[in-house]
Amino acid sequence: xxxxxxxxxxxxxxxxxxxxxxxxxxxxxxxxxxxxxxxxxxxxxxxxxxxxxxxxxxxxxxxxxxxxxxxxxxxxxxxxxxxxxxxxxxxxxxxxxxxxxxxxxxxxxxxxxxxxxxxxxxxxxxxxxxxxxxxxxxxxxxxxxxxxxxxxxxxxxxxxxxxxxxxxxxxxxxxxxxxxxxxxxxxxxxxxxxxxxxxxxxxxxxxxxxxxxxxxxxxxxxxxxxxxxxxxxxxxxxxxxxxxxxxxxxxxxxxxxxxxxxxxxxxxxxxxxxxxxxxxxxxxxxxxxxxxxxxxxxxxxxxxxxxxxxxxxxxxxxxxxxxxxxxxxxxxxxxxxxxxxxxxxxxxxxxxxxxxxxxxxxxxxxxxxxxxxxxxxxxxxxxxxxxxxxxxxxxxxxxxxxxxxxx
Numbered sequence: 197x198x199x200x201x202x203x204x205x206x207x208x209x210x211x212x213x214x215x216x217x218x219x220x221x222x223x224x225x226x227x228x229x230x231x232x233x234x235x236x237x238x239x240x241x242x243x244x245x246x247x248x249x250x251x252x253x254x255x256x257x258x259x260x261x262x263x264x265x266x267x268x269x270x271x272x273x274x275x276x277x278x279x280x281x282x283x284x285x286x287x288x289x290x291x292x293x294x295x296x297x298x299x300x301x302x303x304x305x306x307x308x309x310x311x312x313x314x315x316x317x318x319x320x321x322x323x324x325x326x327x328x329x330x331x332x333x334x335x336x337x338x339x340x341x342x343x344x345x346x347x348x349x350x351x352x353x354x355x356x357x358x359x360x361x362x363x364x365x366x367x368x369x370x371x372x373x374x375x376x377x378x379x380x381x382x383x384x385x386x387x388x389x390x391x392x393x394x395x396x397x398x399x400x401x402x403x404x405x406x407x408x409x410x411x412x413x414x415x416x417x418x419x420x421x422x423x424x425x426x427x428x429x430x431x432x433x434x435x436x437x438x439x440x441x442x443x444x445x446x447x448x449x450x451x452x453x454x455x456x457x458x459x460x461x462x463x464x465x466x467x468x469x470x471x472x473x474x475x476x477x478x479x480x481x482x483x484x485x486x487x488x489x490x491x492x493x494x495x496x497x498x499x500x501x502x503x504x505x506x507x508x509x510x511x512x513x514x515x516x517x518x519x520x521x522x523x524x525x526x527x528x529x530x531x532x533x534x535x536x537x538x539x540x541x542x543x544x545x546x547x548x549x550x551x552x553x554x555x556x557x558x559x560x561x562x563x564x565x566x567x568x569x570x571x572x573x574x575x576x577x578x579x580x581x582x583x584x585x586x587x588x589x590x591x592x593x594x595x596x597x598x599x600x601x602x603x
Contacts, residue, residue: 200325200582205303206318208296210288212258218250220278235278236262240269242278250276252284257293259285259300263312266305270297283314291324294334299324302580323582332586333579340575343594344568351561358554362504365547366536380506383536393531395493396486401456401527402479403445407433414442415474419482422455422468424503425496425555429474437478445478445485452486452495453479454502456525457518464523465511465533467502469495484527493537497544500551501535510534 225243232241257272263281287296299322369384378389416435449472515523
């Protein structure tokens, strides 16, 4: 880094002639319009407008900084500045604007709540290499971030596809057969619509014994561990139950675990199938365990139904609001929940197999996104501090193939 220079952020800035150019207030944002609005929120584009009185179309590209939020955005297109606390920054001619944007993102700027942060930002320092290396660093980080955006888009596409698949599968099935009207809408003629009580052996509230992180042989599942259809074993807490007491709450493979209270109504009634991991797990009081008649219903079929838009809307319609702002379910409400039921386990499992395949694809994109996010964060800091150089890297796997680029 012998050829790198260190400057304060303030020393890196050149004067932008914005004068008294109008800032658009939040109430004037529109869902569509000729010009995008950039403000200090987290989204790149906060809204749209046809009002060009505040249009910034000279001196681009620039960096937009949220004085309250500490959010940075790179703008290389004309935009209108939104609301209070939106700072527009342009680096001096010897600093690559995209490099400057990434250098600012590497600064650890402590939060001061909703106070302003621009004064503190200007006092921070950044290291600046020569022009060629600035361009290389900026291009490398943009390559990784673009790959991350692709994974985000792929993930959103898969999640939309899954929602559409669930709508079709739980109303039309897989056989292309005639449909009939039921209490929950259209369903294949051969399917029953049954109350949950008819497909379960028993329902049980979880343990109210306080959990801790003290290692014992009693891992306890709580609300954060219940994800759509499955148990997330990260952040497991442990219970202080005696072994004889713990036996009452020990889960068995195939158990369906419902969230029975939550401040987010979409999470209420969400359920996961316990597949045996973590071994010997118990379940906490904010959950309800359903042990099913496994000869009649596949647990994964039930979990997918209650994850679907139809299932969640049914649960939301029967939830009980509480004084603390949460919504509650009890065993009686769960028992009364209707669900469509194919007549055979094989047909249920065929539907589960379709949705499992989509979930595997979603998991793949989530994993790729996590890997790319970690790579970006690591490269951002190491390239900005000179710990590694662009010439040390091989990122050819992230370069779009010609067909991909054309697509």
